[in-house]
Amino acid sequence: MSASAAIEIAQLRKVFRQTTSGQSVVAINELTLRIEPGEMVAIVGQTGCGKSTLFDLLIGLEHPTSGRISIGGKTPYDDFNAFRGKIATIFQQDRLFPWRSALDNVKLPLELIGIAEDVQHTRAMDWLKRLGLEKFANAYPRELSGGMRQRVAIARAFAVQPEILLADESFSALDEVTAGELRKTFVALAREFNSTAILITHQLEEAMSVGDRIIVFGKSAALLADVRVADWAPADYPVLRAAIQNTLQANAPDARLART
Ligand SMILES: Nc1ncnc2c1ncn2[C@@H]1O[C@H](COP(=O)(O)OP(=O)(O)OP(=O)(O)O)[C@@H](O)[C@H]1O
Ligand SMILES: [Mg+2]
Structure with missing residues (x-):
């Protein structure tokens, strides 16, 4: 795995069979996404939309039902040992x-x-x-x-x-002042070490303050929005914020974000 490993996710699908009810849950349905080395990505989405499942797949804790994830040409589940020390996670609880x-x-x-x-x-x-x-x-x-x-x-x-940092609601259990400080520290360190960082959050404000790129997931990790903040002029940030907020709440794409 090279120092400049991109994360490539292609038609990724993860179905869980619930042990109690016997029913199937499609946590991730046909997700295709590429994350470049050094990118700082914030993922937002309603509860249960598959965000943490994506992390479990990225760290090789779960096996895809179909489709693939590859990081620098290797797959996390099958090449588990190759990723030792390459991916670090920070969860909501410090663990x-x-x-x-x-x-x-x-x-x-x-x-x-x-x-x-x-x-x-x-x-x-x-x-x-x-x-x-x-x-x-x-x-x-x-x-x-x-x-x-x-x-x-x-x-x-x-x-x-680590080359890749995964933060799953890492700051959401803290008071807003502490959360803000740690968020800044996290971003500064990730930039200093040129790590690829993915931060999952429920909060749009957190996503806006962290991400170079903001991704909104709908049900089963449907890609409702994938925005590069640098494509937007600062004067348009209020529109960007409103459009992402609307995407999140309506659980559907917002036309204002459909730029090429
Ligand atoms: N190990 C598992 N077994 C069965 N179902 C699971 C398992 N892990 C997740 N799920 C189901 O997959 C769906 C996605 O869960 P996931 O934890 O990825 O959501 P999330 O987006 O992280 O939600 P939240 O914002 O609440 O943390 C949910 O319906 C959940 O019940
Ligand atoms: Mg979660």
Whole structure:
């Protein structure tokens, strides 16, 4: 996998069979999408439209029902080991290990990819410092605030120097001030390291403040909108915002976004 791996998704379909009801749910239906290296993409869409399922497929946790995902020519599910340390995720809940200190949580993925112990330590400390947590390196997650825990999760994600960052509602459990700060930190770091970043959010404002590109999913990950913000003049942002908002609420494409 090269440093400039594009994410290519072609006619991707994921059907789940619900164990209790026996019914099938089409989480993703025929999604075709290409994400360029270094792009910062925000995905918005109503609850249950398949956003997290797409992440599970991208990290190789789930296997597509049909169609394909390829990252730098490799498929996440089949070439699982090739992606070790290449893709990092930050979830809504920090998912830190409660029995590990902040430092040991950040070290864990470095351990898993076989980084030497002394390098693990310096790199993890550096990341905690960058996120303003050096004084809390030895603290356990229960001793930290929600915002601090999420900072540890961000440090852990960036410490492996991933090519691809996936953030699933990473800031939505925090108060708006903390969320805003961490969002800025996340964007700045992703740009500094030239990572490809995909951020899932429910909030349009978050998408607008993060994405170079904003994608709106309808039911079963139908592509209702795919907007490059740079194609719009700043003076037209209010129209852009209104059109995306309308797409989200109406769950249907908005004609104002249909530009070529
Ligand atoms: N492991 C699973 N087994 C069965 N059904 C699933 C599974 N994972 C997801 N689904 C179903 O697939 C659909 C899409 O779920 P997904 O979690 O991707 O939605 P989402 O867009 O992330 O929603 P939210 O915004 O609420 O997080 C839902 O109908 C959900 O019930
Ligand atoms: Mg979800």
